[in-house]
Every structure is written in C-alpha cells, then in structure tokens.
Amino acid sequence: MRITVVHPKELGEAEVTRWRELQKASPSLDNAFLSVEFTLTMGRLRDYVRVAVIEDDDTVVGFFPYERHGFGVGKPLGGFLTTCHGLISVPELKIDARELLRACKLNVIDFDHLVAGQPTFAPYESDVRPAPIMDLSSGFDxxxxxxxxxxxxxxxxxxxxxxxxxxxxxAVRFEWNSLDPATMRTLLAWKSDQYRRTGRVDRFAQPWIVELVEQCHAMQTDDFAGVLTMLYAGDVPVAGHFGLRTATSLVGWFPAYDPEYARYSPGIMHHLHMAEHAAKAGLRTVDMGKGGKEYKDWLKSGVLLVAEGRIARPSAAAAVHWMGRVPVNKARTIVTDRPALYRMADRVLKSFGRVRTSVQPAARRTGSSREPSGVR
Incomplete structure (x- = not known):
C-alpha cells in the first residue's frame, strides 16, 4: 500500500476519472461534497487543500481530500462549510488511520460529518447520528x-x-436550477442577513466563500452541478436555496428566505417545491444535513448516518488541539441533544444578533468602523 499526497491541481485525468468511478460504485459516497469537482474547486481557492492518493499494487484504491493547517492540524475538506466527508475508495478499504495521518503530515484531525462505518475510521468514531433526507426514490407522490x-x-x-x-x-411559482447571478446575489444577501440576525458568523463576509459558491454555481455537468432554486410570489422572490448535486442526489447547503414574508413560512414551502422538482429531475435523495431544526423532522422520509470523531498521533500539537476543541465539541453536543437547551442557546444568539445589527448601522453612520484603513 502506497500513499502519495498531492495538491488537487496535480491530479491527472486518469486519477480524476478513477475518483468518479470509485464514487459511483458506492451508494454511501453519493454526495456532491465527496465529488472530485468540489475538491478541484476548493484547491483553486485554498492553498492548504491536499489529497492523499492511496494505491495498492499500482492501482488507485482510494482518495482522501483534506485541509492541512499549521502545526499539523488537519480538517475535513471545506471544514465548517461541508456536511459530508471521508474516504472515496473501493468498498471496505481499511488502512491504518494513524499511518494515513503520518503520510499526510498531520498530527490530528477531527470530523463531525464523516460517512459512518468506513473501516479505516470506524474505530475512531465517538458518535454516530442520523442526518434527515427527503427520500424520492419512489417518486414525489x-x-x-x-x-x-x-x-x-x-x-x-x-x-x-x-x-x-x-x-x-x-401567484406562487418555483424556479429550478436558475443560472441568474442576480438571483444568487439575492439569496446570499438573505443568508448574510440571517447569519447576523441570529448571532452567527457571516460566512459570506469571506470573499473566497462567495467565489466558491459562484464557481460551483457555474458548473453544470451530468455528475456535478450547483443548483439554485427560488420560490416567487408574483415576480417577487421570497425563499431560495443553493445546493450541490451529483447525478442522483442533492445536498442542502444554503437555504434562506426574505424575513418580510416569514408569516407565510416560505422556507418550508420552498423545500416541498424543491423536492417535487428534484424528483422530476431524476434525483433520488435530498440531504438536509443533521441539525436542530424541527421542520426537518416532518419533511424527512429517511436518514443517513454520519459520524463524529477524532484521530491523533502522539504529539504536543495534538494535545493542545484536544484542549481547544474536544470540550467545546462535547458542550455543543449536549446543547443540541436537549431541545430546551438548544432553544435557550438559539435565543441568546438571536439576542446577540439584534444587538450587533443595531450597533453596526450606527457605527457606519458615525464612521467608527473597526476595519483598518484601506479595507473595502
């Protein structure tokens, strides 16, 4: 068994083709975040993206995309942006996970959306959780x-x-797979506003994430595409979503709606229309991702299993990483597992968001921005 680490741009056409073959051969890998196209796009935008190419007797048997950060700290590809990661490999591939880390020059890596049950990582799974899906394999009806x-x-x-x-x-109408950049800008503006209102970090304040979304949106192939959907009342957009699809599945990524229409529950309305059009497009599943949203409980018609865990080699960097990450992750799990605590935490974050959004306009009016001079 040989492991070679490369930047995504160093993957040859034969390796790209092999990646697609391996992914299509295993139903558990049918997720666009595991597609080679997503890895190649991330590699164009982030220097720290790497791929471990695993060979057995000169045959490629697996790929492991990941991020390599300082002090040998590894992260799943896309980190907090993605909801699925793992090995893209022949079925039941099992290698020594710590040897994989050594070859990748990593001291530690943790994960919370790993494809559950992969033999290489299964011994390190600390928790396995269901992620709700819309199962469309028997049709929309x-x-x-x-x-x-x-x-x-x-x-x-x-x-x-x-x-x-x-x-x-x-009149309510639904648009499937819009290619209009202006429609995308509307959705991202809603999402940024939602992040701020609810006390979360605005992901789209980082230009590279906006560029990632735009590049995925522009990609339209049979095996991988960005899918932008929008629900309209008359000519006015009220709710939308951007996700990624393979030939047979759609993974949820960025849903949002105009809060002016919140009383109509446009987000849930949109999801039902999205499921109908996904089924018409030949997709068999819509992965909504694990999370504490109650609407997912009644929109789901099946689940996928995703795992949480941590792999480390003995090192000072791994010890420091444990102190900074593991207690926080355990606290987050306790909160998300208890509806009352989750609702309380959500209220606190929303209160923070209201304060933040009220302070920021005032800061702009008085010119007291905290940004350094020259920043736009």
Whole structure:
C-alpha cells in the first residue's frame, strides 16, 4: 500500500476519472461534497487543500481530500462549510488511520460529518447520528404522502399558507436550477442577513466563500452541478436555496428566505417545491444535513448516518488541539441533544444578533468602523 499526497491541481485525468468511478460504485459516497469537482474547486481557492492518493499494487484504491493547517492540524475538506466527508475508495478499504495521518503530515484531525462505518475510521468514531433526507426514490407522490403522515397538521398549515401567499402577494411559482447571478446575489444577501440576525458568523463576509459558491454555481455537468432554486410570489422572490448535486442526489447547503414574508413560512414551502422538482429531475435523495431544526423532522422520509470523531498521533500539537476543541465539541453536543437547551442557546444568539445589527448601522453612520484603513 502506497500513499502519495498531492495538491488537487496535480491530479491527472486518469486519477480524476478513477475518483468518479470509485464514487459511483458506492451508494454511501453519493454526495456532491465527496465529488472530485468540489475538491478541484476548493484547491483553486485554498492553498492548504491536499489529497492523499492511496494505491495498492499500482492501482488507485482510494482518495482522501483534506485541509492541512499549521502545526499539523488537519480538517475535513471545506471544514465548517461541508456536511459530508471521508474516504472515496473501493468498498471496505481499511488502512491504518494513524499511518494515513503520518503520510499526510498531520498530527490530528477531527470530523463531525464523516460517512459512518468506513473501516479505516470506524474505530475512531465517538458518535454516530442520523442526518434527515427527503427520500424520492419512489417518486414525489410517495414522498409527499410520508410528509403528510409525519404531521397532518403541519402539512395542512403549509398548504393553507401557500394559498394565502398567492392571494395576498401574487401567484406562487418555483424556479429550478436558475443560472441568474442576480438571483444568487439575492439569496446570499438573505443568508448574510440571517447569519447576523441570529448571532452567527457571516460566512459570506469571506470573499473566497462567495467565489466558491459562484464557481460551483457555474458548473453544470451530468455528475456535478450547483443548483439554485427560488420560490416567487408574483415576480417577487421570497425563499431560495443553493445546493450541490451529483447525478442522483442533492445536498442542502444554503437555504434562506426574505424575513418580510416569514408569516407565510416560505422556507418550508420552498423545500416541498424543491423536492417535487428534484424528483422530476431524476434525483433520488435530498440531504438536509443533521441539525436542530424541527421542520426537518416532518419533511424527512429517511436518514443517513454520519459520524463524529477524532484521530491523533502522539504529539504536543495534538494535545493542545484536544484542549481547544474536544470540550467545546462535547458542550455543543449536549446543547443540541436537549431541545430546551438548544432553544435557550438559539435565543441568546438571536439576542446577540439584534444587538450587533443595531450597533453596526450606527457605527457606519458615525464612521467608527473597526476595519483598518484601506479595507473595502
């Protein structure tokens, strides 16, 4: 067994083709974040992206994309941006995980959205959790009947609100796979506003993340594409989503809506339309990602399993990393596992967001920005 580490741009055409073959051969790898196209795009934008190419008797049997940061600290590709990571390999590939880290020049790596049960990483899984999906393999009609059965009251309420939105704001229509950059800008503006209002870090304040989304949006192939969807009332956009698809699955990434229309629950309305159009496009699943959103419980019709864990080689850097990460991760798990604590934490973050959004406009009016001179 031989492991060679390269930058994504160093992958040859034969290796790119082999990556696609391995991914298509295993249903557990049917996620766009595991696609070679996503790795190549990340590699164009971030210098710290690497790929471990694993060979056995001169045959490539696996790829491990990752990020290599200072002091030998590794992160899954895309870090906090992505909701699936792991080995893209032949089925049941098992190698020594610590030897893999050594070859990758890593002291430690932790993960929280690993494809569960991969033999190489399974001994290091500390927790395995379900991630809700919309299972469209039997068609949209079968899916929507499951949603109705999950919560008849919620389903009836959403349909009522959709009719109400149409009467009061204009006919409801849905656009699948919009290629319009202006539509994308609208969605990202909503998402940035949501991050600020809810006390989260605005990911789109980082230009490279905006560029990542734009490059994925521009990519339209049979095996990988960015899918931008938008729900309209008349000619006014009210809710949208940008995700990534393979030939058979769509992974959720950035959903958002205009808060002016919050009373109509446009986000949930949008998801139902998205499921219908995904089924028409031949997709079998929509991965909504694990998380504490109650709406996912009744929109789901199946689950995928994702794992959390940590792999480390004995080193000072790994010890420091443990002190900085593991207690925080455990505290986060405790909060997300307890609905009352989750709601309390959410309220605190939203209160912080309200304070932040009220202070920032005042700072701009008085010219008291904290940005260094010359920053735009």
């Amino acid at each position: 079968a899916y929507i009947e499951q949603v109705r059965a999950n919560s008849p009251k919620n389903f009836k309420t959403v349909r009522y609100k959709e009719r109400k939105l149409g009467r009061e704001q204009g």
